[in-house]
Amino acid sequence: MYKKNNKWNKHNKRIVIVTIVLVLFSVFTLVTSRSASGIETMFKDTIANIEYYVIKAPIEYVSHLFDEYSDLKDVYNENAKLKEQLDNLARESAMNETLSNEIEELKKLTGIDFLPTEYQVKYTNVIARDAESWNNQVTINLGNLSGIKEGMAVISSDGMIGTVTNVSEISSTVSLLSSETSKSQLPVMIISGDEEYYGLLNRYDLSSKSYRITLLSDVEKLEKGAKVVTSGLGGVGKSPKGILVGTVENYTVGDDATESVCMVKPSVNFDSLNYVAVVQRVNEK
Template sequence: MLKFFKNNKLVVILCAIIVFIALIGMSLRSQSQSPVEQYVADTTSTGQRVLSYPIQFISGSINHLFGKDDSKSSETKVKQLEAKNQSLEAENKKYKKELNIDDISKYDPISSTVISRNPDQWMNSLMIDKGSKNGIKSNMAVMTSDGLVGRITKVNQFSARVDLISTNSRNNRLSINIQHGDKNVFGIVDRYDDKSGELIVNDINNKDSVKKGDKVVTSGLADQLPSQLYIGEVTKVENDGYGLAKQVKVKTASNLSDLNHVYVAKRKAKTVSDEEKGDN
């Protein structure tokens, strides 16, 4: 048998070619790729990548040396550099502001970075790069140097989810105090208005005095967040549809749509209030 194959190499090669062509024909009839096709496609695409890189490099160099749009290219580069400088200046201002955290230092803040944010849930939640290994726990307040932005709702070992105060969830209704002079007007955030970018507080008693510019802070009631955390200020006060109560709009101090670095308040309101009483 071995002598047959040795003496008839051409026959063996011919048979192999026939089998190969038959396999190709069968694969063409099938919608799914065969292993042979996949191997050929992968090999071909790899070869194309290897060849395309030097070609692109050479063509790019030729265009750079002899192209007619050198002036336009230079202008584009200048504009890109200007835009980058503006972006860096804005980031520097933001970082300097973030360093000024005197108002929240008493809560032993944990500095963290936003690592992911789903576009579909942009104003509802985000993920930060600190978790249980860093002392993060559920219901801890999350803020920037400007004010409150949300609370911890899910904790992993090395990350945590933050539900923003702008999320329209019944389980995330925030209790607040509106500071009008020496009086505090209690209320609960009902929802977030996507169009105006403001928090809506309903059912404020008509007898309670509230006006534009009043500061809004956390009440420390029911939702387990520390009290007196700054949220924002009143932008508009109007009667509800029935004229029985007031509706208040609140502009948040923090830009909830642009969050890169945040702080998690590690200590609870009771601990801070007890220490403040002790100091007095």
Template sequence: MKNFIKSAAFKALAAVALFLVGIMIYAASTGGVATIPATITGAIVTPLQSLGAGISNGFHNFIGIFTDSNTLKKENNKLQDEINHLRKNQVELDELRRMNEYYRQYLELKELNPDYKFADCRIIAVDTNNKYGNFTINVGMLSGVKVGQPVISPEGLVGKVYEVGMNYANVRTILDPATQVPAYVSRADSGGVTGGSLSLAKDGKMRLNYLPRNNGVAPGDYVITSGKGEIYPRQLQIGTVTEVISESDGLTMYAIIEPFADIRNLTNVFVITNFEGKSAE
């Protein structure tokens, strides 16, 4: 008997008995034996469920990033379209304002000079090889434009036409030495002929030549057309005297003139196709 108690079989039976007693006690405290397998299963499954839930949430968040990105991209594109539309409207409004001002000035010129006939036009090209700002306009013979006709802006004389096509014309500005205009200083009633030079043209200026000595001309005086030669109407504004200088011969003087018209930044001009007192062609 003593040998059986000490044997391995007895020890195994005792362990099984203790295990069964433990199960019975646990079952009694929890209400059923089935909770043990459930507990074991839960211990195994729960971490897996947590891992699955984490992966699922991460996937949904990952997809959400792309969904939000696409939404933001669509909203951004919509806003950009609205900005582009507003910009276009602003450009059109600016152009309408500019044209409104342009035609207002045109009507003022007509009112001040009822004998003038105009061809209103737009500058379509500037001769980049020319140092005097010569340019091309979008009207020609079909609009009554001819060689030699004066070109003006609302501010003053700009130049004259030197070449004409059917629907275009080339204009030589008053900064060009080839454009010579009979003119005089309104306050001093002292006259001469305008001319240009390369050095002055760089600064947007020109000359009034052949002024007599003691002419009374001073900086700030206005220079206007005299009407001599019947090519340019009388009293077209040309510019302001900035300096009076003696010629090297000591017999005559010349004045430096800053034109009223901003020659190099013009966009629209007028050709005077006819006026009272114009020479017969």
């Protein structure tokens, strides 16, 4: 057994020596820029194949496995988030149904026909938007024949975008809240913690891309990120209560200390308005 091992070791040594000689000879050929012989070319190809299959290929394979693992981990995390959202949606749907039933019972007991937050929507889409008045107005394909009236609120899936200011038989013009030239003042309500404050949205600042809201309530502090919704105090034909407008970014007191102002980030992306809806209070025909 010892003799066999000894012979095997001598054989391996000879292979190593031959390999080293060939490698050195190949390096010498490259350095001296000799034209390689057939044997040298074959040897270099062999070395290149060994380098690829022994070193590069395994590294690429392992790297690919790590990439696949990372992708699978991302998919797993996304699925976990989606499952959590679906669970929350199921709970919220059940809660909404319960609250809706309770509200209907209370309305019957108190004799109230409608609430300020109740409204109907008529879905439509934007059919015209000029570059010159991009931030000011859009045209929708609903008009008098569809029961649209001036002053009605118009919303997207993200919140309020503006109000109807001109109505024809089959179309209407919507003045956007992003218009700097708008003279309308939208009554809003700010929900900060357990407190509710009232104010008027009176203009849009293009430089900061935020609404300027003059507060009517006495306010000591507003939480950043507090939700701003319509207050429903605009009168008949105006916006109902509870439509999302945006979130508070900052709050300041005017120079004369008599006017409190907060800047609000819109909930809507005004550069992407395609499908919208006109809002109608349930008590208005």
